[in-house]
Amino acid sequence: MPNQNGKTKDRFKESLNCYPRALREFFRNDGLDVAASLSYFMVLAMFPGLLALISLLALAGASESGTKWIMELLEQSLGASGQSSGGDSQQLLDTAEQLLEGLASQAGGTFWTILAGSLGALWSTSGYVTAFSRALNRLYGAPEGRPQWKRRPQMFLITVLIMLVAVVTLVLVLASGSVARGIGNIFGLGDGFVLMLNIAKPPILLIMLLLVLALLYYFTPNVKPRKFRWFSPGTLTALVILGLSVFGFGIYVSQFASYSATYGTIGGVIILVLACWISNIALLLGASVDIEFIRLRQLRTGAQAVDDVLLPLRDDTLIAKQELAAYKDLVHAQEVRINHGGDPLEDMEMDPVSGPKRKTKLLPMGLVAVAAWTAGRLNGKRVLRRNSEESK
Incomplete structure (x- = not known):
């Protein structure tokens, strides 16, 4: 009978080994630099995303309560250990409050006006999702095969889906008092629904983030x-790292940071970019962990997933076009070289260490070597014959 305890222990060790390997793969793929580039797209997408969120909340009648809840969440995150915010954290809160008030004032008008503005803002927000897809392709070691006309609408639909999940969850979380009681009366729960909703708010937020x-x-x-x-x-893993990052970053900003004293009003922007960078590091680390667990499951089935995971591509249309374009560029370069006096039979290759060098022609060099050897043998025989005749 096999030792089930030993087998379970081995599988547990294999699973634990995924985490250090994921960390190594993260740094091997320049994860810090990739997270920095994602932070740029996140900052560009943040304001349109907030505008879209507040606009959709306005359609649901929860715009005011939504902005208030976001401010309360920021105050709790930046106020470390229940202390009042000050310095950099207070400047960041003031900037966020002005921003949310300005976005809330723009999220008005008729239903179709708000909807059109939301869709336009979501299209701008999808730029971050597109950049995130490129980052995951790099972690997977997979080429991008989806054409632009196909990929951007897909990323837009994913952005819309994520925003709808966020809006529905926020409406449920923000529902309280008469609204929650009215929803409870619809399902015949009455005031019991208000109590259930208050208890379920943290799990709902957790499920929303995981989704x-x-x-x-x-x-x-x-x-x-x-x-x-x-x-x-x-x-x-990403959720745990995000939670620890929010807690640690709140302590850092409220107790140790001094960007406002050094940089003035731009200090809040620096803190925002730093927070985006830390968040993207957490997201990429979580993706790396998922990739390593996919690799582990494939290795356990005997698949050759030692270097890369073996997953089918969603689309390879763009890959074929890029290979054809590279071949055309090569042919054009050869034509230019030959038209300017280059040898048509001469082939070139690039040595990554010493740079360009001529490719060795084995057949011509072999023929030259054979001819030299034959001439040497004939000359040697001729010399021996002459010496023997002279000795006679």
């Missing part, structure tokens, strides 16, 4: 995992 991460990890890269996972090691 958003799962949508990003599953749909954005140009590889197709076997099945969609709400709860995966990667999503849980």
Whole structure:
């Protein structure tokens, strides 16, 4: 009988080894630099995304309560250990409050006006999702095969889906008092629904974050995992890192940071970019963990997933076009070289160490060597014959 305890222990060790390997792969793929580039797109997408969120909340009648809840969440995050915010954190809160008030004032008008503005803002927000898909392709080692006309609408639909999940969840979380009681009366629960909703708010937020991460990890890269996972090691890892980052960053900003004293009003922008960078590091680390667990499952089935995971591509149309374009460029370069006096039979290759060098022609060099050897043998025989005749 096999030792089940030993087998379980080995599988547990194999799973734990995924985390240090994921960290090594993260740095091997220049994860810090990739997270920095994603921070640029996140900052560009943040304000249109907030505008779209507030506009959709306005359609649901929860715009005012939504902005108030966001401010309360920021105050709790930046006020470390229950202390009042000050310095850099207070400047960041003031900037956020002005921004939210300005966005709330723009999120008005008729239903169709708000809807059109929301769609336009969501299209701008989808730029971050598109950049995130490129980052995951790099972690997977997969080329991008989706044409631009196909990929951008897909990223836009993913952005819309994520925003709808956020809006529905926020409406449920913000529903209180008469609104929650009215929803409870519809289902025959009455005041009991208000109590249930208050208890369920933290799990609802947790599920919302996990769902958003799962949508990003599953749909954005140009590889197709076997099945969609709400709860995966990667999503849980990213959520834990995000939680620890928010806590640690709140303490840092409220107690140790001094950007406002050094940079003045631009200090809040620096803090915002730093927060985006830390958040993207957490997201990429979570994706790396998911990739390593996919690799582990494939290795356990005997698949050759030692270097890269073996997943089918969603689309390879762009790959074929890029290969054809590279071939055309090569042919054009050869034509230019030959037209300017280059040898048509001469081939060139690039040595990554010493630079360009001539490719060795084995056949011509072999023929020259054989001819030289034959001439040497004949000359040697001629010399021996002459010496023997002279000796006689």
